Amino acid sequence: MFGRRILILLHFSILPFCFTSEEKHLAKHLFSDEEIQEDVKAVDLVIQAPWVEQNTLDVQRMETKRESNRLTDAQKALFDRHWELETIQANDFLNYTGK
Known part of the structure; x- marks a missing residue:
């Protein structure tokens, strides 16, 4: 159970970086x-x-x-x-x- 919480926290802590790089790429493309x-x-x-x-x-x-x-x-x-x-x-x- 404790391992799942760490995995979920890691997953959500990485999400903002994924969207940020995608937005920058999208803006450059537009x-x-x-x-x-x-x-x-x-x-x-x-x-x-x-x-x-x-x-x-x-x-x-x-x-x-x-x-x-x-x-x-x-x-x-x-x-x-x-x-x-x-x-x-x-x-x-x-x-x-x-x-």
């Missing part, structure tokens, strides 16, 4: 560096597009329906995050200059 670089390049191309839209803070947001429809969901998230940061920086600048 997103490769090449896929991430492709997403970043696609977003950079949209950001450099010649079409400009002004928002209320006079920050230029280069986005058109035609361009943004070509992006995947992950790329759209990167694009939106880029413009969130631009807007935050513009707000900080306006607050600093007192405009």
Whole structure:
């Protein structure tokens, strides 16, 4: 009986390590560096597009329906995050200059 308890305790103490290595392997498999670089390049191309839209803070947001429809969901998230940061920086600048 005592031997079974030790075996069960050993079994459960090893389980977290098994799942941890599996999660790391799964995460590496889901997103490769090449896929991430492709997403970043696609977003950079949209950001450099010649079409400009002004928002209320006079920050230029280069986005058109035609361009943004070509992006995947992950790329759209990167694009939106880029413009969130631009807007935050513009707000900080306006607050600093007192405009």
